[in-house]
Amino acid sequence: MDIVGVLVLLLVCVFTAADGWRGLSSASSPRVCVVGGGPAGFYTAQQLLKARQDALVDIYERLPVPFGLVRFGVAPDHPEVKNVINTFTQTAHHERCSFHGNVNVGRDVSVEELRQAYHAVVLSNGAEANRPMGIPGENLSGVFAAKDFVGWYNGIPANKELCPDLSCETAVILGQGNVALDVARILLSPLDMLKATDITQHALNALAGSGVRRVLIVGRRGPLQIACTIKELRELGNLPNTRPELLLGDLEGIEETLKDLPRPRKRLTELLLKAVNGGDNKAEKSWSFRFCRSPVEVLAGADGKRAAGIRLALNKLEGSGENVRAVPTDQLEDVNCGLIISSIGYKSILIDPAVPFDPRRSVVPNDMGRVQDAPGLYCSGWVKRGPTGVIATTMNDSFDTAHVILQDMESGLLDLSIKKPGAQAISGLLQTRGVRTVLFSEWEKINAEEERRGKPHGKPREKLLDVEEMLQIAWSSRIMDILTFLVLLLVCVFTAADGVRTVLFSEWEKINAEEERRGKPHGKPREKLLDVEEMLQIGWS
Amino acid sequence: MMVTRPLHTLPKLCSQSPQNGSSGSKVLVHFVNQSGMKSSVFVTEGESLLDAVIKKNLDISGFGACEGTLACSTCHLIFEESVYDKLEQTVDEEIDMLDLAYGLTKTSRLGCQVTVNCWMDGMTVCVPQEIKDQRGKQEAQSSK
Numbered sequence: 109m110d111i112v113g114v115l116v117l118l119l120v121c122v123f124t125a126a127d128g129w130r131g132l133s134s135a136s137s138p139r140v141c142v143v144g145g146g147p148a149g150f151y152t153a154q155q156l157l158k159a160r161q162d163a164l165v166d167i168y169e170r171l172p173v174p175f176g177l178v179r180f181g182v183a184p185d186h187p188e189v190k191n192v193i194n195t196f197t198q199t200a201h202h203e204r205c206s207f208h209g210n211v212n213v214g215r216d217v218s219v220e221e222l223r224q225a226y227h228a229v230v231l232s233n234g235a236e237a238n239r240p241m242g243i244p245g246e247n248l249s250g251v252f253a254a255k256d257f258v259g260w261y262n263g264i265p266a267n268k269e270l271c272p273d274l275s276c277e278t279a280v281i282l283g284q285g286n287v288a289l290d291v292a293r294i295l296l297s298p299l300d301m302l303k304a305t306d307i308t309q310h311a312l313n314a315l316a317g318s319g320v321r322r323v324l325i326v327g328r329r330g331p332l333q334i335a336c337t338i339k340e341l342r343e344l345g346n347l348p349n350t351r352p353e354l355l356l357g358d359l360e361g362i363e364e365t366l367k368d369l370p371r372p373r374k375r376l377t378e379l380l381l382k383a384v385n386g387g388d389n390k391a392e393k394s395w396s397f398r399f400c401r402s403p404v405e406v407l408a409g410a411d412g413k414r415a416a417g418i419r420l421a422l423n424k425l426e427g428s429g430e431n432v433r434a435v436p437t438d439q440l441e442d443v444n445c446g447l448i449i450s451s452i453g454y455k456s457i458l459i460d461p462a463v464p465f466d467p468r469r470s471v472v473p474n475d476m477g478r479v480q481d482a483p484g485l486y487c488s489g490w491v492k493r494g495p496t497g498v499i500a501t502t503m504n505d506s507f508d509t510a511h512v513i514l515q516d517m518e519s520g521l522l523d524l525s526i527k528k529p530g531a532q533a534i535s536g537l538l539q540t541r542g543v544r545t546v547l548f549s550e551w552e553k554i555n556a557e558e559e560r561r562g563k564p565h566g567k568p569r570e571k572l573l574d575v576e577e578m579l580q581i582a583w584s585s586r587i588m589d590i591l592t593f594l595v596l597l598l599v600c601v602f603t604a605a606d607g608v609r610t611v612l613f614s615e616w617e618k619i620n621a622e623e624e625r626r627g628k629p630h631g632k633p634r635e636k637l638l639d640v641e642e643m644l645q646i647g648w649s
Numbered sequence: 650m651m652v653t654r655p656l657h658t659l660p661k662l663c664s665q666s667p668q669n670g671s672s673g674s675k676v677l678v679h680f681v682n683q684s685g686m687k688s689s690v691f692v693t694e695g696e697s698l699l700d701a702v703i704k705k706n707l708d709i710s711g712f713g714a715c716e717g718t719l720a721c722s723t724c725h726l727i728f729e730e731s732v733y734d735k736l737e738q739t740v741d742e743e744i745d746m747l748d749l750a751y752g753l754t755k756t757s758r759l760g761c762q763v764t765v766n767c768w769m770d771g772m773t774v775c776v777p778q779e780i781k782d783q784r785g786k787q788e789a790q791s792s793k
């Protein structure tokens with residue numbers, strides 16, 4: 109009873125202390141809220157926490173799991189890029205940072221409510237929608253947006269039922285950026301290169317039975333404008349049992365322009381030229397770039413439902429360098445293929461009608477991260493500058509936004525003398541709306557479960573695909589914790605109320621001695637006492 | 650071991666006369682961070698510059714995001730020309746990443762790929778400066 113009492117007291121002390129700490133810090137601390145738990149959100153939070161010793165930062169994320177495109181976008185065979193998760197985890201563990209998953213800003217809580225509760229609100233919600241091709245046949249079966257296809261092999265819950273049919277021989281990818289090359293690489297990689305990654309098991313199974321042998325990567329503009337980075341092109345070139353199948357004519361005359369190109373473009377083009385002339389002729393699979401072609405129509409097969417090919421318009425190029433424009437000619441070309449993946453870019457969506465939004469560029473209009481005509485509202489990452497760049501680009505961009513916020517705090521543009529309630533107010537709101545958040549410690553339970561499930565397959569993790577299941581795991585032991593605590597409390601209350609007296613071990617030893625004494629005359633080791641009252645009498649005597 | 654900032658007074662030590670006497674393996678390196686702040690540290694010979702920044706907990710934001718796996722360019726450092734010329738050759742994969750680096754110069758390398766050697770004693774390496782941020786500051790000041 110005493111131990112339980114001490115435990116309860118301790119718990120009460122801890123809770124009061126925590127409340128007191130929160131209460132104290134709220135007096136003058138700048139409270140910042142970040143919308144989106146991807147790289148932009150975490151890098152913004154990291155910089156704010158580092159630069160101001162008094163700043164409190166809350167990160168709200170729509171899914172129960174953090175890290176955005178680092179988890180759901182970065183290719184499974186690029187685990188080294190995912191090392192950034194370690195830094196993000198450190199940020200989440202920071203004593204002045206809180207992660208609130210499972211909160212859909214714009215639906216569960218409005219941006220206006222966040223602005224009321226915080227000194228500054230940072231939109232870092234990325235770019236989650238597809239840019240549509242806008243051509244007939246786009247909705248035929250066998251046509252996928254790259255975002256969904258990537259989501260399927262990377263475990264985005266909304267894409268778990270995608271089930272792409274990979275029985276065809278030729279796949280066409282529209283777009284020549286890094287996402288397009290990721291998809292091409294996943295389609296062409298030997299299974300052995302994928303099975304020890306965190307690729308979803310259903311994708312791995314489907315790829316094991318894939319008939320895809322040839323991947324065409326189609327771009328509107330020319331070889332000097334391809335949007336991928338050199339690392340991804342190099343990886344494609346290094347795939348075993350796969351050869352590049354580039355058309356010599358496409359790269360004609362390009363060698364002469366090399367010397368005038370900036371180094372990154374020059375090296376990329378040199379690699380492309382090398383690919384044209386290289387390659388193992390015995391390879392069973394191939395990849396190729398098709399330049400100066402725009403999709404015109406997805407062609408249906410005999411059943412009228414499934415894609416069987418794509419009609420491309422040949423373009424001519426106008427202008428020069430990076431600003432070259434593709435102008436379609438009336439020359440058309442049909443390519444037979446059973447799988448079409450459109451990778452022509454992501455776009456941000458408007459999460460809340462109260463947020464200024466540029467529908468043409470699909471970004472939040474801003475000046476260096478300050479959202480136009482909305483004091484106290486900021487943005488970072490893809491929602492700020494559009495869906496381009498590598499993780500370092502988003503990092504610098506997020507640091508820039510954080511610096512601007514810090515400047516505004518120092519200059520008084522953000523009035524820190526007004527006390528803001530922060531997460532306390534938002535938690536209250538969410539509770540009344542029946543929304544329960546997933547804390548970072550609860551994500552760590554999901555994480556542990558994913559790692560546990562991956563282990564037997566030699567994978568770093570097997571991602572959970574179902575939001576309900578994520579929530580169940582996240583909250584499961586919390587319920588257990590509460591139950592255990594309640595039982596302890598009950599024991600404590602009852603023992604105190606009913607005056608229950610325990611039997612200590614030394615008291616049992618009295619009972620033991622008595623039992624042995626009574627057994628002796630009969631040659632027995634003991635004669636067990638059968639009556640509890642008698643036991644107690646002897647024990648306490 | 651020693652982090653002094655801003656630092657102008659620390660005597661320049663060469664590797665033959667290490668302060669702590671640990672068999673001549675300490676090399677003095679000056680790091681200049683994004684905001685121009687200088688930190689001078691003794692780095693153990695054989696360590697990469699990325700290791701040094703992490704171990705000494707130097708104030709460089711976002712340094713080494715991919716943890717030295719040649720998957721990003723966040724440990725980008727700019728070298729003095731005389732030092733740069735003596736560095737070991739750069740592999741393709743490093744140039745691939747450098748080509749994406751912010752503020753690339755002719756003497757840029759990735760900190761994770763450069764191993765500290767005793768001949769580097771006293772060298773200064775710089776993180777690209779925050780140009781955009783400086784402009785922001787000016788704008789903020791002029792609008793006051």
